[in-house]
Amino acid sequence: MEKIYNISKEMLDIDANKIMGEMTSYCRKNGFFAKEAIWVAAGQIGQYNNSPSDWWAVYCRHQELSKVAIRILEMPATSAACERSFSQHGSIHSKKRNRLTNKHVEKLLYISQNLKLLKHESDETKLTKRESRERHPSHKGANESTSLSNFSPAAEVAILSVSASAQTSSENTKNRRRTEEEESDSECSMIPYDDSSDASLETILGDSREKYC
Numbered sequence: 477m478e479k480i481y482n483i484s485k486e487m488l489d490i491d492a493n494k495i496m497g498e499m500t501s502y503c504r505k506n507g508f509f510a511k512e513a514i515w516v517a518a519g520q521i522g523q524y525n526n527s528p529s530d531w532w533a534v535y536c537r538h539q540e541l542s543k544v545a546i547r548i549l550e551m552p553a554t555s556a557a558c559e560r561s562f563s564q565h566g567s568i569h570s571k572k573r574n575r576l577t578n579k580h581v582e583k584l585l586y587i588s589q590n591l592k593l594l595k596h597e598s599d600e601t602k603l604t605k606r607e608s609r610e611r612h613p614s615h616k617g618a619n620e621s622t623s624l625s626n627f628s629p630a631a632e633v634a635i636l637s638v639s640a641s642a643q644t645s646s647e648n649t650k651n652r653r654r655t656e657e658e659e660s661d662s663e664c665s666m667i668p669y670d671d672s673s674d675a676s677l678e679t680i681l682g683d684s685r686e687k688y689c
Contacts, residue, residue: 483544490540498541508539564588 484495
């Protein structure tokens with residue numbers, strides 16, 4: 477009883493005093509819990525792949541006590557999560573950081589655990605999107621056609637014309653650059669070879685040798 481009362485006090489959306497009153501009715505089978513159909517359904521738990529938490533969620537969902545019962549029944553029957561929390565707590569509240577208050581450590585632990593969950597959800601979302609793109613490679617084009625269909629015919633014509641003009645301009649720019657490169661290459665190949673430049677260079681080198689010799 478005391479544990480149920482403590483859990484109900486931690487839950488903000490229920491009244492702990494009301495929980496204790498409903499707990500009395502449950503134990504004595506009075507009021508709402510005096511209905512025979514409820515206990516007949518309770519006797520069939522496990523026969524049709526239903527669980528005790530299902531019984532509380534379906535037949536007793538209008539009772540505040542059902543929220544506490546579902547929370548207790550859905551607790552994981554393992555200490556792995558607690559062990560992970562203790563390990564993370566040891567990394568946060570270490571010997572070098574032993575002056576942290578309990579409230580500060582609790583906040584840091586909460587942030588650390590939830591960041592891992594967010595990262596895991598983000599990785600799953602990216603994997604799902606990648607698989608969707610691999611299965612439907614034309615999905616992007618379908619979205620574009622669907623987005624165009626939301627416009628009026630005049631607006632659709634305007635968008636298509638602007639897109640076509642932009643593509644034409646890009647192609648013209650590429651052709652112009654290609655033509656300029658070809659012209660520059662042809663001009664370089666047509667420059668005549670001047671033998672006098674070699675002769676003048678030999679003359680300069682000869683004068684310099686005579687000067688320093």
